[in-house]
Amino acid sequence: MQFPEHILHGGDYNPEQWDDATIDADLTALEAAGINALTLNVFGWADLQPAPDTFAFDRLDVLLDRVHARGFGVILATPTAALPPWLATEEPSTMRVDFEGRRHGFGQRHHFCPTSPVFREQAQQIAGLLAHRYHGHPALLAWHIGNEYGGACYCENCVAEFRRWLLRTHGGLGNLNHDWCTQIWSHRFTHADQIPAPNALTEHWGGPYRSGFPIITLEYKRFMTEQFAACLEGEIEQIRHFDAVHPVTTNLMGAYEHLDYFRFASGLDVVAWDNYPRAIRAWPEMAFNHSLMRAVGRGRPMWLMEQAPVATTCRDVNPTRAPGVLRRWSLQALAQGADTVLHFQMRSAPAGSEMWFGGVLDHRGRTDTRTYRETARLGRELSQLDDLVGSRVEAQAAVLMDWDSWWYSRLVDGFSDHWDLVDQARQWHEALARHLGGVDVTDGRSDLSRYRIVVAPSLYMAHNDVIDALRRYVADGGILLTGPMSFAADATGRVLVDDRVDELLGCQVEERDAQEPGFGVELTLPDGTTDTAHHLFEILRPTGGQTAGHWRSSWFAGGSAIIRNAFGRGTVIRLGALLSQAGRRRLIASLIGPAPGHPLVGELEHVSRTCSRGTFDILLNHDQTPLAWTPPVQGVDLLTGRESPAGEPLTIPAGDVIVLRRT
């Protein structure tokens, strides 16, 4: 497999939208901005295949030669994320049936039914033709399959496949009835054809997270994940017939709800993702998502495949990146393990629903804009950072996050709807990062032994292999911190009652309470300080462990809120509360000492990457004021050449970034 040895800088380009003179001017401008990689052909299907048996590659031939001649590498997309109109209308079964049970007609994109045999055949055909034609093209850097896989389909064909999949994965209808407890609410199936698609016309009331039968919806999500993975892998297989050299990827979307990326993306050579943060205070969200994407890639470097150089369009408010933000966020991606900085897109589209989605070049193609200037500066800086390529992020802590738990915590009614598992994971990730710098995400199936601490904010659905892994991790000396609703259900969705878990945690849940969002309940933390919890309150019963924090208000005042349990050579902290962010930080501080150079102050982010070429400390000041940091070892800033002695405080200007190579 041939991975690029320098940082890819560039992104999506859609030259089919302009004339030749414009393209020429664009390429000149992009080259001058240090752009070296273009993503092409993402939505080109209708142009490449104007009719079932007609193909038109000429324009793409010319284009590839042209960009190659100008020195750009190409990430070549299979155009299968948007069907050509003729296919969608001649073969309506290629289009999805939605959650409301309605077959959609042609329109938008990301609209194909993932089980449609016609779609799969057509998608694989065009992927194969592209691979056959271009696998040897000198511009080729990598393959980009489809685009932002996601959503779900509820058509007859999907349901039929779902039934077959269930019989196969459960070992027959008898087992399925047992696994799903179908004696509840008269659901015992006597034939697989009785199993419904779990949507608004069958099991759901009040939307996708109010279900009369949550386990069937969870299984449908697992099934959909596998179907989309099969689409992806079907195309990869076509490419691999011709090309064993170039990496293949597709663009993921961070903590995207509808696909379990740990299952979906296992066949990728490199994980790539699109970073469009939603939070106003975006950097902790992005840090978490970068870490999650690394986790999906099993710790390998990943690719930033898309980010907005200016502004997005699909939200109700779409702020523009203020000066310096594009640079800092790009360097954050590098810090968090990316080997590329790719933007969406090189030039703003002239029309369509995303016509205000800002590009490196605006609608006039100007090079005297702030965005262009900032991109060009970034291009120069990235060229100084190629030594980071292939290095790995160092992490002494991990946050456990898995889709089954996320899904099931939302699908099963009860207690409070006003907390979110991923939000909890993000908050713990940020709290840990302040103490330890780089923080991994894990699904519990990676090697945990490397971590000083693993935080599982809510391992709602605990699979046996993960329980085993956590027991081993703690027994061998690890610290496990776990929170409310963890170990709530087993892999079949039943309430988990398991001695191995009780033994690990040293406690059981005695009672749970839930209260309206504004209602806080006080508790003591192990360090004796007080915090205020919200939404969900567990009164714990020690069964071997020691109470390390008490509830201090409400009717359960005096009850155990935190249990500390010695298990093997390690320690488990079971938390019955959703803490404040300050509370999380204090709890971590009481459990582990900070890493060298930590805890960080203000909005400072610190991550280290390491490889055979060295170890790099990247410091990002996301604050509006200068922040100090004291390097524990000597280093030199790759961007400025300035040396920084160990132990001597460094000042990082507001918004600035330092990339120290340890010397």
Add this chain to the structure above:
Amino acid sequence: MQFPEHILHGGDYNPEQWDDATIDADLTALEAAGINALTLNVFGWADLQPAPDTFAFDRLDVLLDRVHARGFGVILATPTAALPPWLATEEPSTMRVDFEGRRHGFGQRHHFCPTSPVFREQAQQIAGLLAHRYHGHPALLAWHIGNEYGGACYCENCVAEFRRWLLRTHGGLGNLNHDWCTQIWSHRFTHADQIPAPNALTEHWGGPYRSGFPIITLEYKRFMTEQFAACLEGEIEQIRHFDAVHPVTTNLMGAYEHLDYFRFASGLDVVAWDNYPRAIRAWPEMAFNHSLMRAVGRGRPMWLMEQAPVATTCRDVNPTRAPGVLRRWSLQALAQGADTVLHFQMRSAPAGSEMWFGGVLDHRGRTDTRTYRETARLGRELSQLDDLVGSRVEAQAAVLMDWDSWWYSRLVDGFSDHWDLVDQARQWHEALARHLGGVDVTDGRSDLSRYRIVVAPSLYMAHNDVIDALRRYVADGGILLTGPMSFAADATGRVLVDDRVDELLGCQVEERDAQEPGFGVELTLPDGTTDTAHHLFEILRPTGGQTAGHWRSSWFAGGSAIIRNAFGRGTVIRLGALLSQAGRRRLIASLIGPAPGHPLVGELEHVSRTCSRGTFDILLNHDQTPLAWTPPVQGVDLLTGRESPAGEPLTIPAGDVIVLRRT
């Protein structure tokens, strides 16, 4: 008819969810908690009838014998609230078409079409088979038909039946056109098949309460009520072939919007209901609902069929019952006329959408939990209260509440959507209770002569028989208090202009105004104090009555807000305002003196029940502090044996309950 002579204590149990050892342990634990009645088989259809012509009663046979052997009585359910998958899928017409016109597939529960001939035949068959098999079983206490009837269906068959029903109830299409004023908006029907199902695809815009033709939707609600009643009664009939001895009921849901319980439940031997309050300050809501359920049962004792011993699951926030709440709410049910205390459920389900719905026994079956201990204490106390069984609640006041008015007030556009008829009824019920203790609900068709005062907060749709009854009641000396939008429409939905009403009220509505929710308008009450009204403001025109309160602000300042009219030997108060709760209390105080031992202080509730075995004063302190009450007559607390002399203040501890037998 053979009614239990002791208080039933117990509730739903689903032994099909566990193995024999667990069931044995459960029964031991339940017996020790004073549980004496189990509701079985509520969702057992798929297990009892695995195929159209296959029945499997063995497990239920064994179970009934087993629980009988342990001394439990059984409330045996017909399992018709949830179809078996084979029935729903082989006969899609048994499933509902929703308000959006979509036929649903198998899923959830409470999903059957009430007019489906196949459903009715199948439901009656299984009900008949159960009655035939178990009517003589010694454990049998009562029959429980289906579960929580409700909702609506809009399928072709329902619409066809609706048309026939309309022709029959209106006496032909000509009368229907006249009754419905179909000359409005070109709605004159020339054939019954032109009459639509009133749903989102025909008459409705903006949801179920925005209709282009409100009367058709009202009639559809009446029709649906009758169809569900026919389902219920069809099963009852099957049972009565074999069993004339055991009472038959089904579980109602308090002020449930979609069925007119006065029509629906007339065939029940005893009214039973499920008490899941929504309000944070829940006791007044529950007091109202208990009273409403008594009213549906025409004053007879009713059964509390379900309540949550721990927490519900279907809301966005589901608080757990704090210590003592389960006991107090259970005793409130007794106070308000229940002869049973039944919980949902005996043991928490191992899976499903309600797996966090707390049971008397938790998922581990523990007996060392707070909930178990509280249930066991309750069981002991209930065994001391059997003398209350069969007694009737004493009430000197009634609140008029009827479904036609509720429906029509929501269906007809105009003025303000920000008030609710049932909410008004609840508020008046609470205000009256503070002055008079037990307060009834009436639909205006019960004997009113027993009441000192009848409050009709909004008799929006006034049927002639109710107008007549109110005229008689007042003429004979009663006090009628009625509020905004009362007597607004007649039974066919037309604006009511009726001299008999004008004469009764002594006034007409001169003008009505509505304002945004935050906007208050001041008025004077008959006692000279001032109150602030919201939402809806009627300027009244005296036509025989006297102005007893004036508007004091807004452009109608000086207008009449309250009219007092002498009619026969009685008095009518017509209120043009939605008062504050303090205003309601002051108005009542100015109309009638308090009953002995009244007005109550704080969050104290007092209800008396009476029968040949005595009269019982139940005092419930819903407050966080002790409250005093002075018994007008001597009594003894059945729970503690403590005597309380007449006229000597008693202190009821915070959260506590006293059950005095008058001596």
Add this chain to the structure above:
Amino acid sequence: MQFPEHILHGGDYNPEQWDDATIDADLTALEAAGINALTLNVFGWADLQPAPDTFAFDRLDVLLDRVHARGFGVILATPTAALPPWLATEEPSTMRVDFEGRRHGFGQRHHFCPTSPVFREQAQQIAGLLAHRYHGHPALLAWHIGNEYGGACYCENCVAEFRRWLLRTHGGLGNLNHDWCTQIWSHRFTHADQIPAPNALTEHWGGPYRSGFPIITLEYKRFMTEQFAACLEGEIEQIRHFDAVHPVTTNLMGAYEHLDYFRFASGLDVVAWDNYPRAIRAWPEMAFNHSLMRAVGRGRPMWLMEQAPVATTCRDVNPTRAPGVLRRWSLQALAQGADTVLHFQMRSAPAGSEMWFGGVLDHRGRTDTRTYRETARLGRELSQLDDLVGSRVEAQAAVLMDWDSWWYSRLVDGFSDHWDLVDQARQWHEALARHLGGVDVTDGRSDLSRYRIVVAPSLYMAHNDVIDALRRYVADGGILLTGPMSFAADATGRVLVDDRVDELLGCQVEERDAQEPGFGVELTLPDGTTDTAHHLFEILRPTGGQTAGHWRSSWFAGGSAIIRNAFGRGTVIRLGALLSQAGRRRLIASLIGPAPGHPLVGELEHVSRTCSRGTFDILLNHDQTPLAWTPPVQGVDLLTGRESPAGEPLTIPAGDVIVLRRT
């Protein structure tokens, strides 16, 4: 064409709802209130045509004679806004398919498919029969086609017509692909049948304003406008066969989103509209809508066809008109160019969804109500104002508002959803009115040379002819003020990059930012004062123009917020900010001096109408306190006969109106 020479006073009457005696009493009461015109037959289709080949005009014959005998004129409606049930059910294709793709059944009104050949034929038939029968009736004043045209249909027939319309208007599929940039997202159509109806099942996600392909939805709106116009014009043609004398109109709805009235209403003899304001401070909204309706009628007098004499019903809160409001709003309509004051309706309906919609006569037909008295006073006053009939509103300023811009600004994603183009237009209209009195609305296609200033708050989609007109206007000495997102797209929906526009504005947009609703950014205005802008912030780049205002906060502080450009003999102000209302007023004040008698104080409104019979200054005090106004010329109040000398301050009492004829 024969237009009434006196002010029409009256409105909708539905005598089919009552018996003869009631009608007689009503007519007597109405006559006494100065009512002279009745709108009849708006929803009479089912009565007039009870079966496909059966017609029943007798009742209408009698009615017309009867009202004529009592001296009333008649605005006779074609009843085509609500199909008879038999037509809707026998020909389901006459009913609409909604945005969700669902065919509706009979119900409500305004439910016909505008492309249905059966509907069009039937509608034209009944219109023709009415015209044939009644064109010579002496009571006839005018024809009223259908009612409140609007909405949209997405049925197969509409889509087929849409495809034909597209091929015709674009000149074939090749041009269409080019115009629509279908290379984006693989949308290149190879056959017209691939073009979808742009609805929730195809291009839309998240409702009608979240589209994957905004231009197709814009075009569908243009297409729908033309189809409704064709329905309207088809009926007009039938009437013109028999009647060339009486004016034909239909009732528009002000700034109604779904029809481009400039296209839709071009065939009307007089523009008429229904005035149901939504704002609590309603008069500026009404002033804008009156002006817009005048614009649709190309400056001719228009008719107020409906207004609520008491209260509406379709909102969640429906306040009643306080004393004097009906009079003031009616006279405002006259001031703003209406020649009629017509109410909905003469008598409140006895039933139906609008039964609480207040009439001049209430449900009892009383004449001793406030509403009746106010109507009668109004009738007397209107009879003194007949000299205004036919006069035209004087305006020195215009606000540019067009539907293409409105639609496209909502359809295209990006920046902020929290501003609305029409809301901006209204605000500018009000700000201008304070300085100049009467303010016109224009679509840019009327004669602009008459205006001192034209404000185009957001000419989002700039057609070439409008660009040309604005260039001519400014070159000839006009002042053009234009705001954010103006000149954003061309007529095909592409981002507009056009030297002629750059030259006109003297600037380009350098960057745009958007922020959450609460976030304000300061800027300086040309007069040196400071204002705070919200939502959307443009940083402008002068290309010939001069910076006339700077941003003062946020990261773009120091950037240009306002550009002033000299173009020909005129001036263009390009504003990059959505100003506060105070800021708008200050900006206008700095650009132009006030007209004589201006600026106005408080909530005072002033409009002048002029014709050969004189010039009339109407002053409306919408405030709660008296307001002063100094007439620049001598006049006499037509209502009181009081003379007012030039230059001498007049006091207009709170809520009062003065109609001065200049003398």
